[in-house]
Amino acid sequence: MTSPAWSADLDPGAFEAAAALLEDVRRRGAPVVVAAHVSPDGDALGGALALHLGLSRWGLATIPTVGEAPLKVPAALAELPGVEDLLPPGALPRPDEAGLVITVDAAGPDRLGRIARYLEAGVPALVLDHHASSTGFGDVRLVAPRAAATVQIAAELLRALKIGFDRDIATCLYVGLVTDTGRFGFENTDRSAMELAGELLDAGVPHAELTARLFDTRSLGELRLLAHALQRLTFVPGVALVHTHITHAELADAGLGLEAVEAMIDVVRSADVAEVALVLKPAPDGTWKGSLRSRRCVDVGAVATALGGGGHARAAGFDAAGTPEEIVARVVTLLREP
Ligand SMILES: [Mn+2]
Secondary structure: OOOOOHHHHHOOOOOOHHHHHHHHHHHHHOOEOOOOOOOHHHHHHHHHHHHHHHHHHHHOOOOEEEOOOOOOOOHHOOOOOOOOOOOHHOOOOOOOOOOEEEEEOOOOHHHHHHHHHHOOOOOEEEEEEEEOOOOOOOOOOEEEOOOHHHHHHHHHHHHOOOOEEEEEEHHHHHHHHHHOOOOOOOOOOHHHHHHHHHHHHOOOOOOOHHHHEEEEOOHHHHHHHHHHHHHOOEEEHHHOOOEEOOOHHHHHHHOHHHHHHHHHHHHHHHOOEEEEEEEEOOOOOOOOOEEEEEOOOOHHHHHHHHOOOOOEEEEEEEEEEEOOHHHHOOOOOHHHOO
């Protein structure tokens, strides 16, 4: 297989540098913390678990984690291979005991929650990511903005170490690939994504079952929250924005966590008039988490960055305080800027 187009984003020799770092920690036998970003999605968790499964077979003492307590895995990802090995941040080795931290799909330390303290303590960090907004942290960086998913980079790293894809590793990689490419429908889907998918299917990935679980399964509570959101759907014609929100009370009454409103943006952005879609989700601390999507020309990553968040041109997010009306007004102002 030829090297994928996105690999030109990496420093020459980046995989060799990563391999040397991993060789060194294997020789020392020190534990390796593999961290998905907080509120993990399929790419972050699938990538972290694929690396955990592969690197532990290669002889590393890897511990997969997410830097938040309690550690909550979205229902759609709860059956991923290796998920039973996840440890909450409080159960991990201390920074002075850890040999390496591997971060997966996190654009900056602020996306790592309680794992950021390993970086502050000077634990060597290997960074796998595909966000153009990456802050440049870490010692060895495998950061390729043109990769459709971080799992593509994880797959190449495993390949560089000659670690084969068994069914479990392939399943974790496939979940990241199919979610971050929107079932191979987003613009970021290219030949390398399709070729990796083919290779993973050859390894026995149960793709139809995974797709049904990831995209076509919702709890009744989620559907009722969606009904609330659709009731108050609003269109701002001047900037082709369709937006809505779920209140803190509605989420609390449903007895559900934030992950129950994660996929809502995919319904909202399907509005035919929407160039930009925005969903404001109730954060546990009383503030809001904004999800932004754009259809073809608006760079919502820039909008999110201006609001203190980040992301990609077509999909981004930010945190904000205030009323939904105030936050929408800020987004509209940014969208009006030339
Ligand atoms: Mn990703």
